[in-house]
Amino acid sequence: MTGRTDTPRHEEFAVNAERPTGPTRGIVHSADGTPIAWSRAGAGPDLVMVHCVGVSRATTPQPTLPAELARHFTVWTYDRRGKGESGTADTYDVQREIEDLEAVIGLTSGPATVYGFSSGATLALIAAESGAPIHRLALLEPPLFAAPDPDREFLTEGERQLAEGPRSLHEWFQIHVVGVPDEVLAELPPVADETLRDAASILHELAFLPGTPAERFRSVSRPTLIVASDSTAPEIHGWGRELEEQLPDARLEILPGEWHGVDDATLTAAIGRFVDGAHSPPAFA
Structure with a gap:
């Protein structure tokens, strides 16, 4: 399934049809002053991507998705704090990550759709719950860890793994938190040095994922597309x-x-239909 290159029929797509001007990459400072590195590509309605655990724009497992989306959207990607070219802070608070996302949304002409993958999708949900200016949500396989972790046992184990080395933390997270099947693990390429440099940011997910049952997000009234394979x-x-x-x-x-x-x-077509608001016939086919 591929997206058509003609302009979708709904006015909302035509509003931002002209290619945006200005820089295509840069730094925006979050509310606490942390520098957040961003990139922009394409033309169309604004769409902000939130990456999954432990990766940057350069190391994402979806490296070609921004270009595919950019055929139809103005796509904003950014390095979450502690990853890639973005800065970090001495202590972690998920509220700071929400503010980072809000800073990137502030660069758009709005209204912005936010797309998140895996734990990035859960983070987008948390941001929407907190009142971030998100117009729509498109979520690919968000994990929901219903049980809270009041004693921080989850995070403590992650810190212990990190003390043994970034590779140890990465492997533990993949096997014991994500639950990657053995046959999938066997086919994964070796972890890149750049990914290992950002491994400490895996602890961020261990801080915000526990206590995220579906019912927590009942107040999120934005139109939401949930996609699963x-x-x-x-x-x-x-x-x-x-x-x-x-x-x-x-x-x-x-x-x-x-x-x-x-x-x-396939994913771009689904997001296009969702943003277009069409069910049949779709503007993306």
Whole structure:
């Protein structure tokens, strides 16, 4: 499935149809002064991407998705704090990450759709819950860790793994937190040095993921698309169904894909239909 290059029929797509002017990359300072590195590509409605755990714009497992989305959207990508070219702070608070996202949204002409993948999707949900100026949410396989961690046992174990080295933390997170199947692990390429340099940021996810049951997000009234692969883990389908039930304006789409992923063209088409507001016939086909 590929996106058409003609202009979609709805006025909302035409509003930002002219290619934006100005720099295509830069630094925006978050509310606490932390520098957040960003990039912009394409033309169309604004869409901000929130990456998953432990990766930057350079190391994301979705390296070609921004270019595919940029055929139809003005795509804003950024390095979450503690990763890539962005700065960090001495202590972590998820509220600072929300402020980082708000700073990037502030660069757009608005209204902005926010797309998040995996834990980045959960972070986008948390930001929407807190009142961030998000117009729509497009979420690819957000994990929901219902049980809280009041004694910080989850985070403490992550810190212990990090003390043994960034590779130890990365492997522990992949196996024991994400639950990557053995057959998928066997096919993954070696972890790049650049990814290992950002491994300490994995602790951020260990701080905000616990205590995120679907019912927590019942107040999130933004139109929300939840996407899952037909080949992903059953619990991810379950989390998607729970969110669809709890959010007042959400729908779940199960699309052809692989474990924890959907190809760029299929995902872009789904997001395009969602933003366009069309069900049949779609502007993206």
